[in-house]
Structures are given as structure tokens and as C-alpha cells.
Amino acid sequence: MDRLKNTLIKRKVIDLDDYNRALQTRDKTKEELLHILVENNYVERYLMYKILKDNFNIDSIELDNIDVENDVIKILPEDIARKYNVMPFKVKGSNLFIAMVDPLNEIIIDDISFITNKDVIPYIERKNKIIYAIETYYNRGIEKEALKTLKISGKESSKVLSRISKDFNNDIADSPIVRMTNSIIYRAIDKRASDIHLEPFENFVSVRYRIDGVLKLISKIPSDVYTAVCSRIKTIAGMDISKKLLPQDGKINFQINDEKIDFRVSSIPTIHGEKLVLRILYRGSKNIDLSLLDLSDEECMLMKKILRNSSGIILITGPTGSGKTTTLYSMLNEINSEERNIVTIEDPVEYTVNGINQINVNYKSGLNFAQGLRSVLRQDPDVIMVGEIRDEETAQIAVRSAITGHLVFSTLHTNSAFTAVERLINMDIPVYLAGDALVAVIYQRLIRKICPYCKEEYIPEQEELDFLKNDTCNKLFRGKGCSKCSNTGYKGRKAVFEIMYLDSGLRKLICENKSTADLRNYSIKNGAVSLKDKCENMVLDGITTVREMMKITYENV
Incomplete structure (x- = not known):
């Protein structure tokens, strides 16, 4: 560890006082020093990995991306793996490759080498990933x-x-x-x-x-x-x-x-x-902010413009499992400050956030969304988040709260941003109130991304070109399937947004009771981008596939 200490201080990655504080934490908690240095932000993770590679010839490993064979597991007893927080992941001849929280701990390495009669090749990996792997494979x-x-x-x-x-x-x-x-x-x-x-x-x-x-x-x-x-x-x-x-x-x-x-x-x-x-x-709420949503520059600017409103109602729409709650909390975190009283009513509370008052719906005691919303209005709120507008009573209270000076966030189940107005009107919200209260409607879906490890080019079929309405495209991308994506060809998802921001023209159309098609045409004519067009760009850029695009946009074609 003296060599690590000297390297970190010499490269001015950490000063001596911080290093000593990390040592004190290690002595109290018995956690590994490298884990403490990274998790407590003394040293950034990528920089620690680079130092280990350059100065100690130790690589990092991502256990998520490999499949560990049973023969490898049998080499190291489970109690030793748990005791030392290590995970064997490969054996080659006399070498045993092991993921460790602290790959500089020579005592652990020597012990494992003695037990297994193998030469241990240490790699660094996050502690929680090692624990997950132990539970999974053993x-x-x-x-x-x-x-x-x-x-x-x-x-x-x-x-x-x-x-x-x-x-x-x-x-x-x-x-x-x-x-x-x-x-x-x-x-x-x-x-x-x-x-x-x-x-x-x-x-x-x-x-x-x-x-x-x-x-x-x-x-x-x-x-x-x-x-x-x-x-x-x-x-x-x-x-x-x-x-x-x-x-x-x-x-x-x-x-x-x-x-x-x-x-x-x-x-x-x-x-x-x-x-x-x-x-x-x-439930961890760390890093739940707008950056997590992977917005384009234009979307990020528009989202921040929406959040500058001090009153009105902002609706996030989409089917169950489309990431609406994550988007809501990203927006709330963006405006969370000590000057604002933010209250949420949820069923249940999915993320806990410091500085925000969060209430769980309790139907057994009579606390539903409508009752909770009435009570919250007596708590001098600046911002209210209602987990979901499920009935007419909740919709009416939410809209009236929005037009009386509160900023209200909520969710609806609709098939586009533009049909949200129709849904509110069907809940007996007067047309003039819907037009006056709404600030924006954000429709979102989650689309699977092509696995980067098995991504390949292919010549598109005519059916795909017809769906894209693009006869000039001569190549598309797909994942052929590999162990890192469980042979699905996809790894991870990305949120895709269709945003309707209400200007004076849209408000006028709503008050005139114009159709959903009229609202859509006006918005797109004035710069809004439809969900289908965004997905099409993602297909052409090799982020997703035509099949995925069909799944989430077919109803809009």
C-alpha cells in the first residue's frame, strides 16, 4: 500500500491528509482501502483504474459482461470467496483470474494461491458486482x-x-x-x-x-x-x-x-x-437528474424551459414500465432547492430524495390521491407531484391547483403527447381549463439498444424500407446475439420523448376544441419532433433496430 500511497500523492491525485482520512475510515469500518478511496470520491474510479493499469499492471473486469463456467467456481470454495470479497472468473493453465475489491492485497492473493494451488491474476471490480456474482454463480x-x-x-x-x-x-x-x-x-x-x-x-x-x-x-x-x-x-x-x-x-x-x-x-x-x-x-436516488435521461441538446433546453414555469401542470404520459417515474424525479431534482416546498403523493414512493416531502397513498386508511392532494394544498406547497391521475376527482383538483399558482407534476396513460388533452377533457375538465393549466405534455417510451458487443451491419429487407419510407438506405444494424446480451442482440434501453410544449397558438387550438390531429400538426409544424421520427433517426444511426421501432411506434404510423 505504500507504493499506492506514493503513486497517488506523487501524481497529485490525493493529498496526504485525505489519504490518512481514508486510512482512518478503513480502520473503523474494516472496508477495503481502494473501495473507500473510490466510493468516498477521494479518487475518481476511472483514474484509479488507470493508475492500477499503468503502475501495477492490474486490469479491471466487468463481471456483468461475462459468463463464469462452473469448473471455475469449483476451484475456490464459497466461504473463501465471501470472506475476501473475491470472484474467480477464468482459469487458464496454472493461472486463476480473480476479480477483487482490492487487487493490491498480497495477503489475500497469497492465501488464495495456497488454497487453489494456482497463480492468482488479480483484477479490480466493484464490490457490489462481486457480491452479486458470488450469489449468482455459487x-x-x-x-x-x-x-x-x-x-x-x-x-x-x-x-x-x-x-x-x-x-x-x-x-x-x-x-x-x-x-x-x-x-x-x-x-x-x-x-x-x-x-x-x-x-x-x-x-x-x-x-x-x-x-x-x-x-x-x-x-x-x-x-x-x-x-x-x-x-x-x-x-x-x-x-x-x-x-x-x-x-x-x-x-x-x-x-x-x-x-x-x-x-x-x-x-x-x-x-x-x-x-x-x-x-x-x-430506491437509490443518486444521479437521478436530467443527465440520466440522455437528452439531446434541444430536448435538454426545452426541458429546462418547461421547468422554469412557476405554475401550471406538467404531464408525463406513456404505458406502464416506460420510465415515467424516473423522468418525474429527474425533473423534481432539477428544481429541488431550499426555497421550494415540494410534496409528492405516490403509490408507492419509489425513490427517496432529501429535501422533498414524500407521502405514500394508503387506501385502507382512506388516503387516496384525491384526499392526499386536498391535504397537501393546506401545507403551503410550491410544487406538487401526484403519482398518477386515475380518476376525475384527482384530475379536477390537480388542474385547479395548477391554475391557482402551484406547479403540478403527474402522469397519465396515453398513446401520445397530443392525446393527453383529449383524456383530460374526457375526465370532465373544461376545455378552457385544460388549455389554461397545461404547461407541457411529455410522452415517452423505452426502446432497446443494439448490443455493442455483437453489433453487425446487414442489408435491410424491403418491408423494413417500406416501414421507414426510405428506399435509399443500403445498410442497417442489429445484434446477432452473444453471451453479454443473453443472446438477445440488445443491451440496455434508452428513453425516447415526444414533447408538446404549449404556446399561445396551441392554447388557442385547445380552447377551440380542435382535434388531436390538429394539435399534432401544429406542434410538428412549429418544431416538435414526433416519436416515430426520433426512432427512425435512432435506427439509421445504428442505436436500435426497425423491429424495436415497430414495437413502440406502430400505432402512430
Whole structure:
């Protein structure tokens, strides 16, 4: 570590006082020094990786982008991997390649070398990624272990299920069911899935994750094992395991490292047993700002212009799972300051943000969106965010709040920015109030991006050219599928926006009760870009595919 210290100070990356403070933190928390230096912003991550490469010949690795073989896992015992926060990912001859939080720790390297009888080649990786990988790969064989354990008589099986149900606070770490359940959850978090589906069929139960908006089959588990897994999840979610023929809802609070994650759990009876769906809410609010939305320069300028309004209503529209909540919080963070009283009413609160008063809807106690909104108006708010306008009463209170000096944010389910006006009018909002209250409507969708690791050119088919209405295009791009994108050809998603900003001309058209087509034509004539045109540009630029574009814009063609 003296060599690292001397290198950092010599290159003026850190001063001696900060380095000593990092050492004090290490002594108190027992965390790895490199982890402390990077996570506490003493040294920027990219710079630390560059220093390790240039001065110590240590590379970085992204465990997300590789598939670790079972033969590699068997070389290093799980308890050692967990003890040292290390993850083996490749073996080549006598060399064992290992991801480490602190690849300069020679004591750990020597210990692993002695245990495995291999020459250890250390790489640096983030701590949370290593923990996710350990949970994912070391638990691959748990289904077989659980099945073997549970192949016992019905009487004994009841005892096992009873213990799993009643003693979950002790976590029963040795129970294969607990380990299997944890494995399913950890793997979903590792893949940044938004939902986990556990679906019982006649001979097995499928485990599917929704990744980048698309469900993908991850594994199948035996039906007799699933009974215990289902009981485990329902118990920790606060649900009644004795009620199997009625739908139920529950929630789980989860934490891994410093990341807080919530699960909304829903069960419903099917002909083969209870189906469970776990919605994953990643609650960390760091970096949720406009930069996260990857806006173009024009969109960013327009968004900031919209946010300069001190009153009116700003609507984010789009289907479920299109990223509306993330956009809302990005906008709220942009205007969040000590001079403003910002209050949100949500179902449920998905991100926690310092400086913003957040309220959870509670239907059992009578606190719905409309009731909550009425109460908030007595709290001297400057900015109000209503999670969703679901009924006429909420719509009317929100619009009247907007025209009486409050800036109101909310969401609607519509198929374009321009149909939002029609939706408000259908909720008995007078035309003149809709035109007066609205500041902007932002329609958004999430479109999958082509995997950069397997991206290839191809000659487009005539059907694709017809859809694009472009006969001059002689090449397009697609992903052929690889291990880094789970053979889907896509990796990650990008938000695409259609923004209707109301000027005096649009307000006049709304007050004259003009059609949605008239509003669209006026907006596009005055510089707005339709969702279809933005997606078409993304296809031609090689960001996404025609197939993805068809999925989200076909109704507008």
C-alpha cells in the first residue's frame, strides 16, 4: 500500500491528509482501502483504474459482461470467496483470474494461491458486482440440493415448511430453500431486472425476469420445491401463507451493501398453484437528474424551459414500465432547492430524495390521491407531484391547483403527447381549463439498444424500407446475439420523448376544441419532433433496430 500511497500523492491525485482520512475510515469500518478511496470520491474510479493499469499492471473486469463456467467456481470454495470479497472468473493453465475489491492485497492473493494451488491474476471490480456474482454463480446448483432435501415424507415436509414460515427472522442460512430464494432475488438484482415472475405449470415452475422490458426465462424449478419457495417469499413479504385461493399483496425491504431495494409482491391463484410477481424498486436516488435521461441538446433546453414555469401542470404520459417515474424525479431534482416546498403523493414512493416531502397513498386508511392532494394544498406547497391521475376527482383538483399558482407534476396513460388533452377533457375538465393549466405534455417510451458487443451491419429487407419510407438506405444494424446480451442482440434501453410544449397558438387550438390531429400538426409544424421520427433517426444511426421501432411506434404510423 505504500507504493499506492506514493503513486497517488506523487501524481497529485490525493493529498496526504485525505489519504490518512481514508486510512482512518478503513480502520473503523474494516472496508477495503481502494473501495473507500473510490466510493468516498477521494479518487475518481476511472483514474484509479488507470493508475492500477499503468503502475501495477492490474486490469479491471466487468463481471456483468461475462459468463463464469462452473469448473471455475469449483476451484475456490464459497466461504473463501465471501470472506475476501473475491470472484474467480477464468482459469487458464496454472493461472486463476480473480476479480477483487482490492487487487493490491498480497495477503489475500497469497492465501488464495495456497488454497487453489494456482497463480492468482488479480483484477479490480466493484464490490457490489462481486457480491452479486458470488450469489449468482455459487448458487447455481441449489435447485438440485433443495429438491434432494425436500424429498421426504409428507409429515416431515410439513415440519420443514412450518419452520421456514415461522423462523424467517433467523434467516435459516443453512436451509436450501432460503438459499434458493436468495439466489433468485440476487440474480434478478444482478441483471437489473424490473420484475421476477414465478409461474407454476403442471410439471414445473418457470422463473422469468423482465430485463429491458422483455421477459426472459431464467430457469425452471420443480413444483414440489416451489411450494416452500412460495411460502418463504409470502412470509417475508408479510402475506398470509394459509390463503392460497385469494390474491394478496405484500412488500419486502431489502438491502445489499449501501443499496436499498424494495419489492412489491403480488400473488394470484392459478390452476396449478400460486403465481408470484415481484416488482423490484431500486430506491437509490443518486444521479437521478436530467443527465440520466440522455437528452439531446434541444430536448435538454426545452426541458429546462418547461421547468422554469412557476405554475401550471406538467404531464408525463406513456404505458406502464416506460420510465415515467424516473423522468418525474429527474425533473423534481432539477428544481429541488431550499426555497421550494415540494410534496409528492405516490403509490408507492419509489425513490427517496432529501429535501422533498414524500407521502405514500394508503387506501385502507382512506388516503387516496384525491384526499392526499386536498391535504397537501393546506401545507403551503410550491410544487406538487401526484403519482398518477386515475380518476376525475384527482384530475379536477390537480388542474385547479395548477391554475391557482402551484406547479403540478403527474402522469397519465396515453398513446401520445397530443392525446393527453383529449383524456383530460374526457375526465370532465373544461376545455378552457385544460388549455389554461397545461404547461407541457411529455410522452415517452423505452426502446432497446443494439448490443455493442455483437453489433453487425446487414442489408435491410424491403418491408423494413417500406416501414421507414426510405428506399435509399443500403445498410442497417442489429445484434446477432452473444453471451453479454443473453443472446438477445440488445443491451440496455434508452428513453425516447415526444414533447408538446404549449404556446399561445396551441392554447388557442385547445380552447377551440380542435382535434388531436390538429394539435399534432401544429406542434410538428412549429418544431416538435414526433416519436416515430426520433426512432427512425435512432435506427439509421445504428442505436436500435426497425423491429424495436415497430414495437413502440406502430400505432402512430
